[in-house]
Amino acid sequence: MRSNESAEDYLETILILGKRLPVVRGVDIAAEMGFRKSSVSIAMKNLREKGLIAVSEQGFICLTESGKKIAEDVYDRHTTIAGWLISLGVNPETAEADACRIEHVISLESFEAIKKIME
Numbered sequence: 001m002r003s004n005e006s007a008e009d010y011l012e013t014i015l016i017l018g019k020r021l022p023v024v025r026g027v028d029i030a031a032e033m034g035f036r037k038s039s040v041s042i043a044m045k046n047l048r049e050k051g052l053i054a055v056s057e058q059g060f061i062c063l064t065e066s067g068k069k070i071a072e073d074v075y076d077r078h079t080t081i082a083g084w085l086i087s088l089g090v091n092p093e094t095a096e097a098d099a100c101r102i103e104h105v106i107s108l109e110s111f112e113a114i115k116k117i118m119e
Helices: 005-020 026-033 037-049 065-087 092-102 108-118
Strands: 053-055 061-063
Antiparallel strands (some): 053 061
């Protein structure tokens, strides 16, 4: 299931923050992404309604199984594409920025070809 770019970015950010922090909160997401907390709150409501995240009574955000699958797929595309671009000699900062855009639009066929080359 492919979700929209914004949702994918939020899910990927929650996944990454979950690896670094003991708990993930809306303020953490806002700080990481450079967004206002009010914007993050609206996005979290939408993700919760789609069953992609769960929010505890304390406000801790975690990915559901379906949300985690999407986040892991996006993160895999991002890291693979960024690594590929860096291996081609692209500046790491540029490669990261480009990977953020490419990860949302690349076809599965093209991604699998890049992934095969990177292995």
